Amino acid sequence: MARVVVEVMPKPEILDPQGKAVTGALARLGFPGLTVRQGKRFEIDVDGDLTDERLAEVNEAAEKLLANTVIETYTVHVADEAQADEGDR
Amino acid sequence: MARVVVEVMPKPEILDPQGKAVTGALARLGFPGLTVRQGKRFEIDVDGDLTDERLAEVNEAAEKLLANTVIETYTVHVADEAQADEGDR
Numbered sequence: 001m002a003r004v005v006v007e008v009m010p011k012p013e014i015l016d017p018q019g020k021a022v023t024g025a026l027a028r029l030g031f032p033g034l035t036v037r038q039g040k041r042f043e044i045d046v047d048g049d050l051t052d053e054r055l056a057e058v059n060e061a062a063e064k065l066l067a068n069t070v071i072e073t074y075t076v077h078v079a080d081e082a083q084a085d086e087g088d089r
Numbered sequence: 090m091a092r093v094v095v096e097v098m099p100k101p102e103i104l105d106p107q108g109k110a111v112t113g114a115l116a117r118l119g120f121p122g123l124t125v126r127q128g129k130r131f132e133i134d135v136d137g138d139l140t141d142e143r144l145a146e147v148n149e150a151a152e153k154l155l156a157n158t159v160i161e162t163y164t165v166h167v168a169d170e171a172q173a174d175e176g177d178r
Contacts, residue, residue: 007130008130009130009132019131022131022155025154026150026154029153029154031146031147031149031150031154033135033136033137033143034133034134034135034136034146034147034150035133035134035136036131036132036133036134037131037132038129038130038131038132039129039130039131039132040127040128040129040130041096041097041098041127041128041129041130042108042111042125042126042127042128043098043125043126043127043128044123044124044125045123045124045125046122046123047122047123047124048122054122057120057123058120058123060120061115061120061123064118065111065114065115065118065120066111
């Protein structure tokens with residue numbers, strides 16, 4: 001069982017109302033000087049061996065379904081063994 | 090301007106309806122064998138120098154406000170220079 005992590009963030013030129021709300025809330029609650037952008041993190045457990053083909057599939061899923069590439073960027077990386085073990089379930 | 094990344098994930102023992110929905114959608118749309126858990130990623134730009142005190146503040150903000158530690162775990166790490174540059178805005 002291999003774990004792949006997909007991170008999706010709003011593009012820099014795109015407004016990020018969630019992030020703006022968090023930025024404002026942090027400032028009001030005693031944490032000024034922090035500018036936040038909020039995105040999503042997907043931890044994906046891939047059944048079987050993580051072949052290049054499987055990784056390409058995950059990439060395709062990220063591109064087509066997990067991220068809206070009009071307004072978001074995404075990165076795909078394989079989690080270290082340690083992380084995958086830690087999160088085992 | 091330093092960038093700190095806070096990642097928030099549902100705890101392993103907690104149900105993750107969002108992740109379950111994504112897992113089901115991926116399977117239906119031609120990507121079987123992927124089990125997804127969905128969390129949040131915050132990219133935080135810290136005004137001024139990233140001293141230990143500032144980093145401790147971000148940690149406190151993550152603990153108290155960004156994550157619900159009853160049901161979520163969080164990690165805080167400083168982004169590499171390269172990443173911070175890449176995302177500059």
